[in-house]
Amino acid sequence: MNDLFEPLKSATTESVRAQIRSQAYRGHTAGLGGNTLQANLAILPEPYALDFMRYCQRNPKPCPIVGVSDTGNPNMDTLGGDIDIRTDTPAYYIYRDGIHTDTVHDLRNLWRDDFVAFALGCSFTFEHALQQAKVPLWHIENDRTVPMFATSIQTVKSGPFEGPMVVSMRAIPNARVDEVVEISRKFPLAHGGPVHWGDPAIIGIADVSSPDWGDPAPVPDGTTPMFWACGVTPQAAIKNAKPSIAITHKPGHMLITDIADDAETPIYQSR
Missing domain, CATH: 3.40.1640.10 (PSTPO5379-like)
Incomplete structure (x- = not known):
């Protein structure tokens, strides 16, 4: 650290x-x-x-x-x-x-x-609001970089720029998923609400323990992996x-x- x-x-x-x-x-x-x-x-x-x-x-x-x-x-x-x-x-x-x-x-x-x-x-912008609501964020609590993954969701091409959407993942207690969706939706300049939560395979992520960028983060029992669109997407493009x-x-x-x-x-x- x-x-x-x-x-x-x-x-x-x-x-x-x-x-x-x-x-x-x-x-x-x-x-x-x-x-x-x-x-x-x-x-x-x-x-x-x-x-x-x-x-x-x-x-x-x-x-x-x-x-x-x-x-x-x-x-x-x-x-x-x-x-x-x-x-x-x-x-x-x-x-x-x-x-x-x-x-x-x-x-x-x-x-x-x-x-x-x-x-x-x-x-990262809306994470402060999540912390104020006392939502646990493992990567911050453990001084790690949030895990990020390339997905099967394709972006809209422009000239030579194209490629998959990249997402960041946070494991959220099951009982707080709806609350976290609503909090993050209030920050449209920071990707807004999640693009997916639940089974990562649906968006082409085979193994959440092996991110393409960032550090691995646990998804304990009683939590749901939630995925937000990520500004690393342009790096793939x-x-x-x-x-x-x-x-x-x-x-x-x-x-x-x-x-x-x-x-x-x-x-x-x-x-």
Whole structure:
């Protein structure tokens, strides 16, 4: 476990981002940021940007757009004060020709004038509401990254971008399933309600103990596996599109914004 994780749970978004920017904290962001929106990232050369934006618009459940940068500008002022896409996420995946080649913690040496950055809402956002309702979340309680799976659900294609929907899983006590559905539905910028719960085989998941991303998590007796659309979906699409270079967040390692988690629009306004 990272020694900073527990103290950062009660820190301001600015303090959390400062620890990430300095690389003092490189861990997952589940449970951090309080009542603010967390975001997945996808960074692409400008010739791919319009097709990717269409892909997100055609697949709003896994890819809810909350911010788009100007070409070549790493600052995303619509998401919060002093946010720099190059430094403010704990870890980044580098893809070359659709292949994950590197994991880095700073993009300043890789940033290009033709890059466009996309921020997509993340299900970590509604977890704070679940915690306030005292719903147990194993991955947060055990400082692990939520398990994520590629499914048999296909997204709607745009240009070279296509592929399966990725979902995140949380095991929820049976008696609280309906309550959790209703709580998460209140956060449309963060994937909203689950896409499935119950038998994982129905959505093409053969073994919930073996996630494609993140850490394995138990599904104890008396709980139901629940699955939410996940912002890792674009990473599967990027593998198919094969741009010469693309950058995403490392799954589970998000950008923490200053947008209220219950905001109806994703535009940050200074407080």
